[in-house]
Amino acid sequence: MxxxxxxxxxxxxxxxxRRPIRLAELFLLVLALAAGTGAFAMVGRATTGALPEGFWLASGMLAGVALVGHVVLRIRAPWADQVILPAVVLLNGLGLATILRLELSGARNMAGADATSNAVYSLLGALVAFAVLWFLRDHRSLRRFTYTAMIVGLVLVMLPLLPGIGQEINGARIWVRVAGMSMQPAEFAKIAFAVFFAGYLVTNRDTLTLAGKKILGLQLPRVRDLGPILIVWVASLGVLVFERDLGTSLLFFGLFVALLYLATERFSWVLIGLALFGAGAFFAATLFPHVSARMDVWLNPFDEALYDRTGGSFQIVQGLFALGAGGLFGAGWGEGYPHRVPYAYSDFIYTSVGEELGLTGLLALLLVYLLVVQRGLRTALAVRDGFGKLLAGGLAFVMALQVFVVVGGITRLIPLTGLTLPFMAQGGSSLLANWLVVALLLRISDSARRPSALPVRGQVAPGxxxxxxxxxxxxxxxxxxxxxxxxxxxxxxxxxxxxxxxxxxxxxxxxxxxxxxxx
Amino acid sequence: MNTTLRRLASVVMVMFVALMVSTTWIQFFQADELNNDNRNVRKIYAEYGTARGPIVVGGEAVASSTPVDDEFGYQRQYADGPLYAPLTGYFSLVSGTSRVEDAENDYLNGQADALWVDRLQNLLTGVDPQGSSVELTIDPAAQQAAWDALGDQRGAVVALEPSTGRILAMVSKPSFDPNELATHDTQAANDRYEELLNAEDDPLLSRATHWTYPPGSTFKLVTAAAALESGRYDSGTVVDAPETYTPPGTDRSIPNYGGTPCSPTDEQTLADALRISCNTAFARLGVDLGTEALAEQAQDFGFNQRFDVPFSTYASSFPNPQDPGFADAFVALSAIGQWEVTATPLQVAMIASAIANDGELMAPYSVDRIRDPELEVVREGSPRRLSEAVSPSTADQLTQMMVGVVEDGSGTAAQIPGLTVAGKTGTAQWQDGRDPHAWFTAFAPAEDPQVAVAVVIEEGGDAGSEATGGRVAAPVAKAVIEAVLNG
Known part of the structure; x- marks a missing residue:
């Protein structure tokens, strides 16, 4: 002083x-709450003719989350990005409304839709996120846990393989069941890996970039520098092979390649990464029938034989029917038949929104995701430390990739895999993990936008x-x-x-x- | 790292644009194709989700939709399912729609173009869309009488109003219960549908409109009409009526029914030949008139045409006269309603109806009017002339000849005290070793016809090989005529 x-x-x-008073965030939060609670009300009106049971509780909860988040940010991260929290509240609210709507449909295959438990997980996720914001004052302290994070990530990834607690659901062994609670550890593993990669790469970027031979114009890194990277590559292939989950494996791999590229600024890494994944996927497709079956479904979903086969294209075709029925403007809340699609409340929540809110709604939804991701990337651009850059960039990219894998799978850009749409799909692990991602992004963005007291290269320190x-x-x-x-x-x-x-x-x-x- | 971060942001941008394009592709460009895929049940869902209009007979709904508490919203119910099944058809998740449920679907579900004002009103007032009610021309008393009179014999009855073509009764047996197909328990509906599809006597097909039989002697009305129209004959013209007749070009002779001679003198008037249904006389007459004349007359009565009543019926058939295989031997057989001549019961009723209506053939129809939910009439069935089948004088002579059939000919069982009934019997051979089908067609009162009826009873019904049209089918026709005229 x-x-x-x-x-x-x-x-x-x-x-x-001065500390920003975050008026923009407050205003956007009001809009997000209006959209979310409005959706609750419309869902209830369309299905039961009145406000849905627990409307005030759910709306109050959502408003509470928004308000507590806003206050926590004001106190502990006043410079943090003002768009991310409202966008996430909007996504979470719309997701809850969609799940509620599917639950109220009463359809037999929607028995798994449970808006109440998902609301509880949303609340829990948000509270954990706010606690992280409150207690984690500086994201750089995470750098201490670089190797711990790697081990935690690997353990999380391997948990579902343990006999007794690992569970196979619909062919994918990505679930863990302990004391009556199931969770998808891969959702948390992605955060652990992001921390590990960021910490590891910020330390080793120079050796990875500069040491090593140049072959065919590509700078190849030395084998010993590759050690931890190869371990993670093997782990993500292991997910593909032993847990049969193409989506999660793609997610880890994408994160990994993106961070290598960010850190080393070498395009060769992207090529090496893609080649490694391509090789892995190719062998998986030739060696494992379930992977090649996925390919068939991707290429010819309307084929009669594939449609009728168990584990065939029924789900994706039903999803496409739902999207087609939605058209430009959608059927309106409660007016469509999204519950015809298996797992319309989790893996296929995108088609549920598409049927009732139409193309207009889905484009808006994608834009909101894009907004969150680009805000995350902006944070990475603005933050001053390398670890923060890599972490923010990695977390933002992993969210983008997750949306891409889910929506791309449903719209047949890529083969369908079983990932969840962040903040919308039903699932406690996904909600908790993605709220954690948001907490980290907000924390980093606070540090990125906090006026630097340090003048560099002749700059003026702000008074x-x-x-x-x-x-x-x-x-x-x-x-x-x-x-x-x-x-x-x-x-x-x-x-x-x-x-x-x-x-x-x-x-x-x-x-x-x-x-x-x-x- | 900022350069690579910016590039990464561009990659993210490309990824999202790709998602937007693929979503747009599906929801906009591919939507029609997806919506019309027959594996997409949304279409049926949408129809089940609206209050479908009722089908009404005599002021009572025979098919109606009632709200139920399931994912569909409404359950289609048929008040007298088997009785009206040949008309209403079914509205089913499993087997789709048929008959009036199918033909008037756009009105019943409220999506017809003519109902756009109602839809606009619904949109503005926020009222849930409702279907229109379809009122049938059916006389419930006649329908019930036909159903009762047929008993458990296989066969069909069609009654028409000669002056308009309105269908007064349409019964087919064996029938089925559309409720069993309309149930939302798709497993049960599916099982029942399979069962009905594979049933030996095809209950799903309406014998009145979707089944053709050899018309047998009822076709002699057409042959007689052709003779009168030729100008070379009248009802008093004496024609050859030998004991057996061997057409030129064959050595197979055509006998009379029961092998008896038609007349001791081997000749009789045309009126007498029709009265006792003399095969040899009409076979000879057919050869004399030739294929062209017979075919043309059959055509004028409606053969070789489908009718939209409003659902489409099967066409009755008379062979092509240009066919080189249509030799004299076959002309002789065709003239008495055998060989390749086939007719639906509706067609036979139309022959009687045209004769009753001074020779004018009216298009048959079963939908009287359609009312929107506010009870405004949005469509009214109007009588339409199909053709002049015969001249009024020919119609007159045929009427007199048919009156003779009922007064003291083969159709005395159709006599009604105090009423002049005009009729014609038929006993149609159709397969060696099987009993013939019994036919009767009639109209009454002969002076001012109010109703024309055709009855067919497969394989003679209860009477079996003893059956003739006059004995088995005529009483059914009589019951229907009485029901219409006393109603």
Whole structure:
């Protein structure tokens, strides 16, 4: 709280000085709540003629989530992105309304639809997310858990293979059942892997980028640098082979390739990754009948024999019928027959929305997802530390990829796999995990948008932005938990507190130089 | 890393655009194809979800939709299922729709173009769409009388109003209960449908409109009409009526029924030949008139045509006169309603009806009017002339000849005290070793015809080999005529 806090007058760029009051978020939250509770009401009116049972409770819960989230952000992450939370509340609300609508249809194959339990998981997910925001003050502390995260991720991935607790549902062995609760550990594993990749790559990016031979114009990395990467590659192939889950395996792999590319800036990694996955998928398709059956269904869903076969194209064709029936504007809440589609409340919730809200609704939905993802990527662009960049980029990309795999599978862009649409599909694991992703993105975006007290390359430190003296240190973590490696090159050194010790130097403001984006 | 981050953001953008394109492709460009796929049950769901209009006979609904608490919303019910099945048809999740349920589907479900005002009103007032009611021309008393009189014999009855072509009764036995197919228990409906499809006596097919029989001696009315129309004959013309007749070009002779001579002198008037249904006289007459004249006359009475009543019926058939295989021997047989001549009971009723209506053949129809939910008439069935089958004078002579049949000929069983009935019997051979089908067609009162009836009883019904049209079928026709005229 000293001299640096004082900024000279007459600067060309006025940085944020006061804490934002997040009015935009508040306004957007009101809109999202109106859409969500409006959907509840319309679903009830269309099916029972009155407000659905528990309408006020559900609406109150959703509003509570929005309000608590908003307050937590105001207090603990005031600079965080203001669009992400409203977008997620909107998605979650629409998802609950859709599940409620399917539950109220009373159809026999919709017996699994349970809006109440999903609302409880949404609440739980949101509360966990807000707790993370409250207690995790700096995303960089996660970097300490790089290798822990890898082990946690691998263990989570392998859990379903354990006899006794692992469960096979509809051919995919991706479930774990403990004490009467089932969960899909892969949903959490994706976060663990994102943390691991970000931590590992930010440390090893230079060796991965520069060491190694150049073959055919491609810079190939050294084998010993590849160790952990190969382990994860094997793990994701293991998911494909032993758990028969193409979607999750694709998700891990996509995350992995995207982060390698981000960290090394080498396109060769993308090619290597795609080649590895292609090889794995090819062998899977030739060796495992269930994978080749999926391919047939993808290519010829309308084939009569495939349609009638158990595990054939019935589901996807019914999903396409639902989408077709929705047309441009949809049948309206409660007016369609989305419950004709097996698992319309989980894997195929996209077709349920498509039938009743139409193409208009689905395009809006995709735009909301795109908005969340692009906000995440913006966060990655803006954040100053390499770990944060990789983590935010990875989490945002994994969400985009998940939406792509689900919707692409339903609309026959790619073979159908069993992933859930984030925030919408029924499933506690998916909700909890995706709310956690949101918490991390919000935390990173707070740090990205928080005015930097550190002028770099002749920039001016903004006045009054920081509560602490600005110091320059060699590292950004406490000595006790100092991670290996240096901050990513080219990234501005992050703020740090003098409490951590080390050489301290007060930077004098240099008037007259404009503050600009780092090249 | 920011360069690669930006590239990654572009990749994400491309991914989402791809999703938007694929979704648009399905929901916009592919939608029609998907909606019309026969594996897509939404169409049926949509129809089950609306209050389908009733089918009404004599002010009572014989088919109606009642709200039920299941995923479909409405259950179709048939008040007197088997009795009206040849008219109503069925409305089923499993087997689709048939008969009036099918032909007037657009009105019953409220989607007909003519109902756009109602739909607009519904849209504006927020009222759930409702179907229109379809009122049939059926006389419930005549329908019931025909049903009762047939008993458990296999056969069909059709009654028409000669001056308009309105169908007054249409019964087919054995029948089926459309309720069993309309049930929302698809397993039960499916089982029942399979059972009916594979049943030996085909209860799903209406014998009145979707089954053809050799018309036998009832076709002599057509031959007689052709003779009178030729101008070379009248009812008093004396024709050869030998004991047996061997047409030119064959050595198989045609006997009379029971092998008896028609007349001691081997000749008689045309009226007498029809009265006692003399085979040899009409076979000779047919050869004399020739294929062209017979075919033309049959055509004028409606042979070789389908009728939309409003559901489409089978066509009765008279062979093509140009066919080189249509030799004299076959002409002789055709003239007495055998060989390849076949007719639906509806067609036979139309022959009697045209004669009764001064020779004018009216198009048969079963839908009187259609009312929208506000009871406004949106469509009214109107009588339509199909052709002049015979001249009024020919019709007159034929009427007199048919009166003779009932007064002291082969059809005395159809006599009704105080009423002049005109009729014609038929006993149709159809397969060696099987009993002949018994026919009777009639109209009454002869002076001012109100109803024309055709009755067929397969294989002679209860009477078996002893059956003749006059003995077995005429009483059924009589019962129907009485029901119509006393109603």
């Amino acid at each position: 000293s001299a640096v806090a004082e900024a000279p007058a007459g600067r060309t760029v006025e940085p944020h000085q 009054g932005a920081s509560h602490e003296p600005v110091v320059v240190g060699t590292d950004d973590a406490a000595p006790a938990g100092r991670p290996a490696g240096t901050p990513a090159s080219g990234t501005p050194l992050p703020r740090r507190s003098p409490a951590y010790g080390g050489p301290t130097e007060v930077i004098e403001p240099q008037p007259g130089t404009p503050r600009g984006e780092r090249p």
